[in-house]
Amino acid sequence: MHDVLRTRVNDFAVKLANVNGTGSASANGLLMQAIFRMGIPVCGKNLFPSNIQGLPTWYEIRVNKDGYSARALDYDLMVAMNSQTYDRDIKEVRPGGYLLYDSSWPLDPDLHREDITFLGVPLAELCNKNFEDPRTRILMKNIAYAGAMVATLDIDMDVVNALLDEKFAGKKALRESNHKALQLGYQYAKEHFDCPLPFRLEKMEANGDKILIDGNTATALGAIYAGCTVAAWYPITPATSVMDAFKGFCEQYRKDPETKKNNYLILQAEDELAAIGMVLGASWNGARAFTSTAGPGLSLMNELLGFGYYAEIPAVVVDVQRVGPSTGMPTRTQQSDLMMAAYASHGDTRHILLFPANPHECFHFAVKAFDLAERFQTPVIMLSDLDIGMNDWVVPRLSWDDTYKPDRGRVLDAEDLEKKIGKFQRYNQEDENFVAARTLPGVSEKGAYFTRGSGHNKFGGYTEIPDEYQEVMDRLKKKHAAAAKFIPAPELVPREGAKFGVIAMGGCDPAVREALDQLDRQGAPADYLRVRGFPFGEVVERFLAKHDFCFVVEQSRDAQLRSLLTLETAVPKEKLRSVLVYGGFPLSSRHVVQGILSQL
Amino acid sequence: MPSIAKPIATHPTLQRNSLGLTIRDYEGSMSTLCAGCGHDSITAAIIRALWELDTEPHMVAKLSGIGCSSKTPTYFVSGAHGFNSAHGRMPAIATGAAAANRDLLYVGVSGDGDSLSIGLGQMCHAIRRNIRMAYILENNGVYGLTKGQFSASSDIGSKSKRGEPNRMAPIDPVRLALSLGATFIARSFSGDKEQLVPILKAAFTHRGFALVDVVSPCVTFNDHEGSTKSYKHTRKNTLRATQADWVPPQSEILAQISKSGTTSVAMHDGSVVNFSAVPKDYDPTDRRKVAAYLDDQPANAVVTGLLYIDPSAPDMHELGQSSPTPLRDLAYEKLCPGSAELERMQEEFR
Numbered sequence: 016m017h018d019v020l021r022t023r024v025n026d027f028a029v030k031l032a033n034v035n036g037t038g039s040a041s042a043n044g045l046l047m048q049a050i051f052r053m054g055i056p057v058c059g060k061n062l063f064p065s066n067i068q069g070l071p072t073w074y075e076i077r078v079n080k081d082g083y084s085a086r087a088l089d090y091d092l093m094v095a096m097n098s099q100t101y102d103r104d105i106k107e108v109r110p111g112g113y114l115l116y117d118s119s120w121p122l123d124p125d126l127h128r129e130d131i132t133f134l135g136v137p138l139a140e141l142c143n144k145n146f147e148d149p150r151t152r153i154l155m156k157n158i159a160y161a162g163a164m165v166a167t168l169d170i171d172m173d174v175v176n177a178l179l180d181e182k183f184a185g186k187k188a189l190r191e192s193n194h195k196a197l198q199l200g201y202q203y204a205k206e207h208f209d210c211p212l213p214f215r216l217e218k219m220e221a222n223g224d225k226i227l228i229d230g231n232t233a234t235a236l237g238a239i240y241a242g243c244t245v246a247a248w249y250p251i252t253p254a255t256s257v258m259d260a261f262k263g264f265c266e267q268y269r270k271d272p273e274t275k276k277n278n279y280l281i282l283q284a285e286d287e288l289a290a291i292g293m294v295l296g297a298s299w300n301g302a303r304a305f306t307s308t309a310g311p312g313l314s315l316m317n318e319l320l321g322f323g324y325y326a327e328i329p330a331v332v333v334d335v336q337r338v339g340p341s342t343g344m345p346t347r348t349q350q351s352d353l354m355m356a357a358y359a360s361h362g363d364t365r366h367i368l369l370f371p372a373n374p375h376e377c378f379h380f381a382v383k384a385f386d387l388a389e390r391f392q393t394p395v396i397m398l399s400d401l402d403i404g405m406n407d408w409v410v411p412r413l414s415w416d417d418t419y420k421p422d423r424g425r426v427l428d429a430e431d432l433e434k435k436i437g438k439f440q441r442y443n444q445e446d447e448n449f450v451a452a453r454t455l456p457g458v459s460e461k462g463a464y465f466t467r468g469s470g471h472n473k474f475g476g477y478t479e480i481p482d483e484y485q486e487v488m489d490r491l492k493k494k495h496a497a498a499a500k501f502i503p504a505p506e507l508v509p510r511e512g513a514k515f516g517v518i519a520m521g522g523c524d525p526a527v528r529e530a531l532d533q534l535d536r537q538g539a540p541a542d543y544l545r546v547r548g549f550p551f552g553e554v555v556e557r558f559l560a561k562h563d564f565c566f567v568v569e570q571s572r573d574a575q576l577r578s579l580l581t582l583e584t585a586v587p588k589e590k591l592r593s594v595l596v597y598g599g600f601p602l603s604s605r606h607v608v609q610g611i612l613s614q615l
Numbered sequence: 616m617p618s619i620a621k622p623i624a625t626h627p628t629l630q631r632n633s634l635g636l637t638i639r640d641y642e643g644s645m646s647t648l649c650a651g652c653g654h655d656s657i658t659a660a661i662i663r664a665l666w667e668l669d670t671e672p673h674m675v676a677k678l679s680g681i682g683c684s685s686k687t688p689t690y691f692v693s694g695a696h697g698f699n700s701a702h703g704r705m706p707a708i709a710t711g712a713a714a715a716n717r718d719l720l721y722v723g724v725s726g727d728g729d730s731l732s733i734g735l736g737q738m739c740h741a742i743r744r745n746i747r748m749a750y751i752l753e754n755n756g757v758y759g760l761t762k763g764q765f766s767a768s769s770d771i772g773s774k775s776k777r778g779e780p781n782r783m784a785p786i787d788p789v790r791l792a793l794s795l796g797a798t799f800i801a802r803s804f805s806g807d808k809e810q811l812v813p814i815l816k817a818a819f820t821h822r823g824f825a826l827v828d829v830v831s832p833c834v835t836f837n838d839h840e841g842s843t844k845s846y847k848h849t850r851k852n853t854l855r856a857t858q859a860d861w862v863p864p865q866s867e868i869l870a871q872i873s874k875s876g877t878t879s880v881a882m883h884d885g886s887v888v889n890f891s892a893v894p895k896d897y898d899p900t901d902r903r904k905v906a907a908y909l910d911d912q913p914a915n916a917v918v919t920g921l922l923y924i925d926p927s928a929p930d931m932h933e934l935g936q937s938s939p940t941p942l943r944d945l946a947y948e949k950l951c952p953g954s955a956e957l958e959r960m961q962e963e964f965r
Contacts, residue, residue, distance in 0.1 A: 052965065226964035240957070242950040244942040245714045247707075268952045271938055278945050280714045280937045285740040289707035292700070292737070296711025299698060300676070300719075301943035304711060322701050412961055415954040421947055455943070456712070457719045460673040460694035467699040 025055050025080035027214035028087035029164070031094040032104040033157075036068025039096065042157035043074040044407070045182075046164060049174045050078060051227050051409060054219040058084040058525075059407050060601050065252065065345045071100045080219065084409065085526035086601045091214050092167070094160055096138075101126055113212060115163060117156070134208055136163050141199045146192065155196035162200025169211040171218065172201070224412045230403035231307075233374035233413070234333055235260035237381025238305055239268060242421050243331070245304035247282040247293035249312060252345040253401040254335040257307035287312035291319045291330065298329040299466060301455040303385050303421070305331035310339045310352045313359065313396075320394050321360025322468040324491070327442070327453070329388035329424070332396045333381070335404040338599045347599025348401035350521055351571035356396045357549055357579055363488060365495045368549040369397040369502065372524040375410035376503075376547075377403065382419075383503065389424040391498050392450055400570075402522045402601040425452040432461040439464060441475030442487055448501075449494035495550055502548030505555055510535060513542040516558055516565035517611070518591075520546045520576055523568050523602050530568075530607035537608075539615060541566075546576070551584055559586040566611050568594040570602065619645040633669045641666045643690040653805030653831030653846075654683060654753050658690045660808055661722065661751070664815035665692060668863075676712060676719045680705040680734055683760055683833070684726035684753035703734025706741035706750075710931070713746050716941040717932050720819055721748035728758050731767040731786045738788075742795045742824050744931045749818040749825045752788055753805075756844035757837035770915075774841030788828045793906055793923060799825035800905075800923040801859075804849050805832065807919070814921050816861035822883040823930045830917055849917055855892070856908065857899060857920030862887045882926050890921065899924050 033039035040061070047059040058077050064070040077087040089109040095101055095116045101123070108114050110130040116122060118135025127133075138156045146152045165175055175197065183190035204210055234257050238246070248258045262281055269278040284290035290306045297304035308316065313334050323330045336352045338344035356368055367387055371380045380397055388395040425446065432439065432454065441464045445451045451473075454462030464475045472483035473490075510531065519527045524545055531543055544558045544565075559565065559580070567577040574593040581588045594610030596602050621644055629637040641662045646655050665675065672694030679685035681702035688697045700708045709723050730738045730752050741750070756773060758764040765773075768788070769781040792800045799821045803811040811829065818825035830849050832838045838845045843852075864885030878890040880900060890899055898904050905923045912918050938945060952960075 226961050228964045236957075240951055242947045244945060244950065245711060247711060247714075268956075269950070271949070274939060276938045277936050278938050278942065278949060280932070280935045280942060282710065282714060282744075284707070285736050288704065289710070289737055289740065292704045292707025293711035293714065296698075296708035296713075297715040297943075298711070299708070300712040300715035302715035304715070318701055319704060413957055415957045417954045419951075454696075456676045456696035457674055457716055463673065463694050463696050465689060465697040465699060467697075468701055469699065 023214040024217045025078050025219060027091040028075065028077045028089060029092045029094065029168075030090040030104070030107065031074045031076070032097045032100050033072050033074065034097045034099070035064055035066055035070050035072040037157065038154040039072070039074070039157045042161045043076070045175065045178055046161055046170065047076055047407060048178055048227060049170050050076070050216060051222060052174045052178070053171050053216060054222045055216060056080065056082040056084065056221050057409060060086050060402070061406055062600060063346050071097050078216065080221065082221065083525065083529040083604070085529050086603045088603045088605055092212070094164065096156070096160065105131075115160065115167070134163075134167070134204075136160065136200060136203050138200070141203065142196065145195060145199060151192060155192060158193050158196035159200035162197040163204040165197070166201045166204035166210045167208060167212050169215040169217070222409060225409050226412050227407050227409055228374045229256070229405055229407050230371065230374040230377040230399050231256040231335060231405060232260040233377040234307070234381045234397070234399065234404070235264055236413070237378040238385075239264045240415060241303060241382040241385040243303040243305050243385060244279050245282070245293070245297035245302045246279070246306065247284050247290040247297075247304065248306050248308065249284050249287045249290050251309045251312050253337055253405050254307040254309045254312070254333065256405065257333055257335065287315040288318070291316040291332065294330045294332070295319055295323050295328050298388070299456075301426070303389070305333060305385070307333040307335065309335050309337045309345070311342065313352055313355060317355070317360045320366065321362055321364045323394040324360065324364045324366065325362070326466050326468055327392040328466070329392055330394040331384045331388050332394060334396055334398050336398060336400040344599050346401065348522065348601055349570050349597055349599060350398070350400060350523070351573075351575060351597065352398060353571065353575040354578060356398055359396070365492070365550075367391060367393060367395045367495065367498050367502065369395065370520040370547050371397065371399055371403065372521050372545065372547075373403060373410050374408050375413065378413050380503065386422040387498065387501060390422050390450065390501065391448070391494060392424055392453060393494070398521065400522050406601075425450055427452050427454050427462060429459045432459045435461060440473065442471070442473040442490075445490060448497040449490050499550040499552035502550070502552070504552070505547055505558070506545040507554065507558065508543040510540045510542055512540045514539065515541050516544060516562035517541045517568060518544045518546065518558070518565050518576070518580070519568040523570065526602035526604045526607055527568050529604035530611070533604060533608050534611060537612070539612070549579065549583070551580070555580070556584055559584055559590065562590070564590050564592060566592050566594050566614070568602075568607055568610070570597050571595065572597045619647065621645050632666055634671065636666065636672075638662060638666045640694070641672065641692050643688070643693045646687070646690045648683060648686065649835045651834040652683070653755060653829075653833070654687050655690070656805040656808065657751065657753055657811070657829050657831055658687050660811040660815055662691050664812050664819060667812070668816055668819055670720060670819070674719055675722055677722050677724070678705050678709045678712070679724045680726070680729035682726040682729045682758070684724055684831070685729060687724050687753070688722070703729050703732070703737060705729070706734060706737035709748050710741055710744060710746050713748060713931060715943040717747070717937070718941050721746070722819070723748050723750045725750065725752050727752065727754045727756060727766040727768040731788060735767075735786070739791070739795055742792055742797045742826070745798055745823040745928055745934070747822055747824070747930045747932070749815065749821070749827060751815075752826065752828045753831045754788070754828055754844070755831050755833040755837055756842070757833050759833050759836055763836040770843040773843040774839070776836055776839055778841070788826060789918075789922060790909065792826045793902060797826050797923070798823040798925040798928040801826065801921040802828040802830070802917070802919045804830045804853055804917065804919055806846060806850065807853070810855065810858060810919060813859050813861045817859055817882070817888045817921060817924075820861070820882050820884050820886050821924070821926065823926075823928055843915065852915050852917050854912060854916040854918050855920055856897065856918050856922060857890045857893045859921035860889045860891065862889060880924050880926060888921065888924065
């Protein structure tokens with residue numbers, strides 16, 4: 016007997032195959048949110064095309080009572096709403112699973128599978144009969160299948176109804192048609208199928224006060240809480256929603272109650288060359304400023320990132336990574352900007368990087384990015400990715416410490432300068448972190464200096480003298496190394512009897528954690544280290560030294576994290592083995608387990 | 616960009632402005648450009664204009680890109696912060712800087728390579744945003760630092776030092792700016808201080824993007840027979856369309872306005888720009904008439920003067936409805952919604 020036939024509560028995966036631009040996203044989001052509100056751990060992954068309308072798009076919902084939230088690869092239920100992809104969608108259902116399809120049209124007999132159950136719901140027929148407007152008929156098909164799923168999976172109807180009421184609070188007509196469509200699907204399923212299916216939902220209390228949020232929204236919120244006032248950007252998938260959200264929050268929180276004016280300025284730049292230039296200009300002038308982009312944009316920003324590094328100007332760059340090289344696959348996820356980000360620009364450059372693993376960390380790391388950028392007077396790049404940025408994640412509630420004060424770094428004000436005897440020297444008298452004090456324009460003549468990307472000595476003056484040039488470059492290297500103590504410490508998860516180590520970063524985290532539990536059960540326990548930023552520090556060095564060998568799990572063809580570790584730590588190359596999954600979809604624990612076991 | 620500190624010895628009889636500063640107080644390091652370079656004359660004009668305007672040196676921010684022209688911010692106002700950015704990227708740096716602090720006077724210096732080739736896009740978009748800055752384009756029609764290549768402003772038929780003629784049509788920054796909706800467009804000649812200083816004063820008081828295209832001969836690579844950006848050619852073909860005089864706020868301006876044949880434009884800060892000797896029917900506030908006038912001039916004419924002005928157009932901050940207090944000066948407490956709001960807001964993420 017297939018295990019799917021045994022009753023399973025709160026442990027299954029559903030895949031919904033849709034056509035993009037038909038309104039399926041709202042139905043899928045509704046289902047995900049309803050399950051979340053039932054207190055059950057859930058994750059949703061949107062696998063969508065780089066297109067506005069008409070191409071196949073999928074949404075996966077995984078429910079797991081133990082809280083595993085990586086992508087599942089076995090689908091208990093396929094909701095096949097796209098006849099173009101019936102073929103492959105039907106193949107993906109696990110043996111013993113179910114397929115829900117629109118039975119308004121007969122299914123091609125060639126597609127039949129003996130080992131799965133077909134659930135036909137005449138969605139188009141139902142909607143055509145009950146709705147007049149052609150567009151409404153199309154949209155409501157989605158809500159109708161959601162209704163059928165409420166019945167087949169035992170989703171709490173009260174929760175779904177409440178969600179629809181909230182969503183369409185001010186829109187009576189929409190609210191009514193949604194409720195109606197939901198009932199059409201629900202009733203049909205109740206009458207024609209044995210509901211619920213052997214896998215179903217049951218209320219839990221696992222979500223506590225957790226929230227459902229995407230990483231781009233959380234990043235934008237972090238920028239708001241960090242006190243960022245200037246943002247410059249160029250539209251790009253999958254980073255656009257960072258700025259959309261930032262704008263939304265600004266409209267909400269940054270309208271000055273007294274002046275009625277905006278306490279922010281968002282600049283939609285002509286390209287990413289300009290976007291980073293604007294951020295540097297604003298930061299040079301004392302505002303907290305950031306830009307959000309993706310790989311192609313980061314490529315363009317290289318030139319001025321080098322400028323920011325060398326002239327020591329703060330800048331915060333959020334890179335929501337997508338699949339490269341070149342245009343690559345804009346709506347798919349990868350971690351392949353790492354090496355470029357670490358050493359962006361010509362010449363000897365190295366940057367501070369942050370690797371959030373989920374939206375919760377996006378919020379806190381965004382704030383951290385501003386503090387680090389100003390403390391170290393240098394660009395800081397936060398490497399998020401499409402999976403973290405655009406998918407909704409269940410994460411612990413965000414909290415804020417009201418005693419937080421932005422770390423503005425070493426900036427001399429008019430009073431400091433007044434006390435100063437002699438000329439201000441921009442790159443002289445560094446502190447214990449090799450950071451020299453800067454001054455802001457418009458404060459005092461005594462603080463005036465010339466910011467330049469050309470060769471300069473520690474006084475800020477132009478130089479072509481080898482020793483003077485090297486003195487500054489050597490300090491910059493030490494300054495970068497000093498930042499290791501200030502970036503978020505790596506997360507270390509030791510395991511009893513560990514035989515080797517596993518290293519990962521960013522969005523690989525849920526899949527790796529799940530994989531490590533599975534490996535443990537299979538007799539291959541391993542310690543886990545999740546790096547959360549660059550430069551790497553002592554903890555990383557110790558972890559590498561302690562283990563005979565480590566697996567580095569990452570989403571790039573060229574093992575970029577492994578490369579960076581071999582370049583920037585003392586680890587011998589042969590101690591690091593790679594598990595690489597870089598096709599563009601979020602990682603699953605199966606990839607990790609198989610990747611590791613095949614090399615043990 | 617090597618710089619040589621200038622010995623400061625102020626003669627006791629030097630005139631002082633209302634801040635008590637002499638013109639020497641607006642100087643910078645010694646120029647390291649070639650002797651006779653047009654750019655040095657422009658630097659001198661900038662120094663004079665800022666001194667005459669009683670500008671506080673620390674309230675100026677000097678920005679530039681890369682090239683001979685972009686070296687010059689070191690040579691004026693040593694009491695101001697300077698930003699020598701990357702090639703063609705000055706407009707974006709200036710945009711960000713102006714976004715952070717709307718109270719400074721931004722003086723951008725660029726060249727024809729920096730502005731019309733590598734930085735053309737950025738310059739165009741800075742114009743569109745109407746950033747409050749004076750953008751001085753020191754135009755010599757040649758790449759000097761890399762030894763004499765044609766630039767995008769080289770005229771058809773203009774010859775390089777080796778005698779090779781340029782065959783591609785030039786980009787005219789004045790016509791370009793006019794079509795992009797620029798709110799202040801002027802052209803002058805580095806050798807015409809009498810015209811250039813008042814234009815710069817008007818540019819520095821303009822609330823918006825002020826483009827000042829200055830033909831500035833390159834004595835080393837583009838001052839020979841056959842060049843259309845040489846001293847000789849420019850002097851011969853200059854056509855002074857307008858002479859502008861900048862009159863400070865609260866001055867007795869009535870007498871000047873009444874002069875026949877003048878047009879007066881009130882600037883945002885209360886100052887006035889008087890146009891004298893303008894051609895018949897020339898209206899520097901009418902974009903179409905300005906364009907028509909330029910069309911009517913001979914092809915080789917170097918039309919100079921403050922050619923177009925619209926002091927009423929909203930600048931970047933007005934377009935963005937941003938805070939009257941510079942954004943960088945807003946207290947953090949004003950910017951952070953706090954823990955209670957974060958707690959409340961998260962009910963929406965459930």
